[in-house]
Amino acid sequence: MTVERFTITGRVQGVFYRKWAQANARGLGLRGFVRNMADGSVEAVLAGDKSRLDAFAEAALAGPPNARVDRVARRAAGAEDLPAGQGVAIAHDG
Numbered sequence: 001m002t003v004e005r006f007t008i009t010g011r012v013q014g015v016f017y018r019k020w021a022q023a024n025a026r027g028l029g030l031r032g033f034v035r036n037m038a039d040g041s042v043e044a045v046l047a048g049d050k051s052r053l054d055a056f057a058e059a060a061l062a063g064p065p066n067a068r069v070d071r072v073a074r075r076a077a078g079a080e081d082l083p084a085g086q087g088v089a090i091a092h093d094g
Contacts, residue, residue, distance in 0.1 A: 003032075004053050005077040006044040008060055010070035017042050018090050020064040021056075025088040028052045032082050035091040043094060045081045 008017070013036050021034045025046055030053070032046035044060075046053060053074075060072045083089055 001047050001079075002050050002053055003045065003047040003077045003079055003082060004074050005081065006046065006057065006060060007037075007073040008042045008044070008063070008069060008071070009040070009073075010063075011066075011068040012042045012063065013040055015066040016064050017067050020067075021060065022088045022090055024059050025056055028056055030056060031086050031088060033089045033091040036093045038094065045077050046088070047079070047082055 018034045018036060021042065021044055025044065028048065030046040030048040032044065034042065034044045037043050046056060057072050057074060061069050063069045
């Protein structure tokens with residue numbers, strides 16, 4: 001299992017990006033969380049097979065209909081960064 005932190009920038013708040021990302025991550029069988037950040041970005045910390053994380057990153061570039069994604073940055077994260085339990089949660093804003 002691989003854990004990664006995604007930072008999605010552009011017009012990604014106020015366009016239902018978190019709910020969209022949550023649904024996509026769940027559909028890929030990932031677990032973790034998605035949240036809005038104070039700088040206007042969306043952060044996702046997700047765990048799963050590398051190929052499924054790659055698929056999430058590719059989908060994240062498109063986003064929901066009203067979003068405009070400028071960049072999806074990825075970096076390694078640790079299991080300690082994940083919430084307890086299964087599934088993908090929408091976390092408190094960071």
